[in-house]
Amino acid sequence: MAPLPNVALAQDTGPGQAPASGIPSITVHPDPNAQPAAPTVVPPPEPAIGVTIDWQVKNRFRLFRDEKDFQRHVTAAAGRSVLATEQALAAETGGRGWARDTVVRLCTDAAGRVADECQRDGVRESYLAPADHRIEARLAGAVDPAAQCTWTFEDGDSLPRSVTAPCAEPVNLRVVFGKPTIAVVDIVAPGGATAGGATAVQPARRATTEILVQDLLIAGLGDSIASGEGNPDRPVVLSDEGFCFRRFGGGGRNEFFRPGRQGFKGDKACESGGAGIGSDGDRAEWARLSARWMSAPCHRSLYGYQLRAALALAVENPRLAVTFLPLACTGATIETGLFAGQPSRELNCGTSGSASCPRQMPGQIAQLRDLVAKAQKAHPQRGLDLVFLTIGANDVDFSGLVADVIIDASAERTLFRRAGVIGSVEASQRAIDTTLPTGFQRLRGALKPLLGGSLERLVYVSYGHPALSPQGGACPTSRDGFDVHPAFGVDGDRLARISQFVERGFFPRLKALATCTGGVACAAPARDRMTFVDAHQPVFADHGFCARAAEDPPFDRDCFATDGTSFATSPVEGATAPLNCAARPSDFRPYAPRARWIRTANDSYFAAMTFPEGVSPTMQPSDLHDATWGVLSAVYGGAVHPTAEGHAAMADAALPAARGVLGLPQPDTAITAEPLPPALPSSGAAGPLPTPPVPQTAGSGALPGR
Secondary structure (H helix, E strand, O other): OOOOOOOOOEEOOOOOOOOOOOOOOOOOOOOOOOOOOOOEEOOOOEEOOOEEEEEEEOOOEOOEOOHHHHHHHHHHOOOOOHHHHHHHHHHHOOOOOOHHHHOOOEOEOOOOOEOOEEEEOOEEEEOOOOOEEEEEEEEEEOOOOOOEEEEEEEOOOOOOEEEEEEOOOOEEEEEEOOOOEEEEEEEEOOOOEEEOOEEEOOOOEEEEEEEOOEEEEEEEEEOHHHHOOOOOOEOOOEEEEEEEEEOOOOOOOOEEEEEEEOOOOOOOOOOOOOOOOOOHHHHHHHHHOOOEOOEOOOOEOOOOHHHHHHHHHHHHOOOEEEEEEEOOOOOOEOOEEOOEOEEOOOOEEOOOOOEEOOOEEOOHHHHHHHHHHHHHHHOOOOOOOEEEEEOOOHHHOHHHHHHHHHEOOHHHHHHHHHOOOOOOHHHHHHHHHOHHHHHHHHHHHHHHHHHOOOHHHEEEEOOOOOOEOOOOOEOOOEOOOOOOOOOEOEOHHHHHHHHHHHHHHHHHHHHHHHHOOOOOOOOOHHHHOOEEEOOOHHHHHHOOOOOOOOOOOHHHHHHOOOOOOOEOOOHHHHHHOOEOOOOOHHHOOOOOOOOOOEOOHHHHHHHOOOOOOOOOHHHOOOOOOOHHHHHHOOOOOOOOOEOHHHHHHHHHHHHHHHHHHHOOOOOOOOOOOOOOOOOOOOOOOOOOOOOOOOOOOOOOOOOOOO
């Protein structure tokens, strides 16, 4: 939509006041011989029947610096759910993703922390405590297009502001934070008449309204599902050539080739051993070519469900603003992540990778307390209106269960079991019985004071099942989507056991802990009960990581072989052409609609290919070709996490609960229809996707890894 004209408002001057600086004064000397003018009869204004003042907040998702980024979502969301909006934006970008441009225009620093001040649409604002909001007012109803309108705005403190402009044009102004502004517009029709020597002026028609912007302070807390792991804002660009990785164990061929990072000039082969390959120069160059995130230390993404839900509230409510505090961090547990700090996932920050990330991210609750305190310095009554939360999977070592399912080769299983990477259902059950109850009790004590003594405004969004097959039950034994590493392959028997544990143990226990039910004792259930969201869980049953469809992107159908033969096995072939299909690795479209809403290991590698900088020193790779790096590069970018479609569906699930807690209206029209992923054009240069149908209701999330 083209930008609307901005009618500037003049500040009225009161009696005896000098005109504003820069405005020339004019002295008029009356002619003593002039005849007096005929009197002008000015009747009082009449009510403007059928005319109202319509107003809206501009760029009202305040994390976005530029109006154009917000307006893009407003346009895409017309009549659509968040899921359908995501699919429409995917079509618009050819599956490359809408966030790749927006991520450089946020009110955050290089590490993804919200800024104290932010220049939004050319005006420097306090992000946490804005002094005012920019609004647009216009007339709605039957108005003569040739009429002139005199607008007056008064907030009771400053002098009234007024402007005269054609009634067809909107008026833009800034209104004071938290204070009503009275808007009055007098509509004057063109022309007039004379009678008996006097000029009779048609009475102005007057409309009036009160303008009061509600600014919602919304925070997002939690783990990798809350942060949007698996969906980098700028995906990695892979090379057509192969990059060598070693394997554990000395028997047989112990190296393999996969696509490297495009533009890397260092050594791509394994023959030279560790000499020089792990140099600072090579690592720095490698880091500059990595995927980019809204927050690299936390793998926090604009595609995460918490941000998408907060953004949707701003899109669908024109008269409020949303100040969003994104704090969720991949790998977080209640103890390490929410309360205590946690190691950063990556150490190269910024959209160019030129800035250094902090090695440790502070605890999210401490960050939240600090941000709220800063906001209250300027506005003492300002407090949190809503908090989104997803936490608990890392507390029960769900990533260890994932490792147990997908690490299939004996050498890697032995080594990773010794390192404590592979978990067990028995250990996870013990954590459910002991660790989680204590953690939730601590959470209540910490978050209740920040939410006015009641956790009703804490919206806990549960996980969805990531591994259910559209044919029923858990996904079967297969290497489909997991052959990016030779040691990977889904073990159907182990997965079936873990799936039963998730459905019968983990999910029910999370709900009981959040809602003070199922034998969970809370000191004050009415105030300790969180608003819980889990009705979305059945939706993911048809969208697990093993789901495929004829409409999936051509690259997926042609290059990710269902029998686990996606990549060249010969080192000679792999060095120059690592894929067995005719497409280029860069043809992968991470944000194209597809049947699966869960990232496979192949997806994770092709979208993010993450260097595991944040792992413990004992797990740190010795060089870029290290066997540990070969394993972790395929999973640390978000394997077994929701895609952007999955996160959009989660946002749709969370929105009704959020609206209810905030007292906001539900959308006027119901949004229905099952989303069907449209196909991308064949590999090569991607053309536009067809516009998808409007999808049905809410979705879910998946369980996170570390």
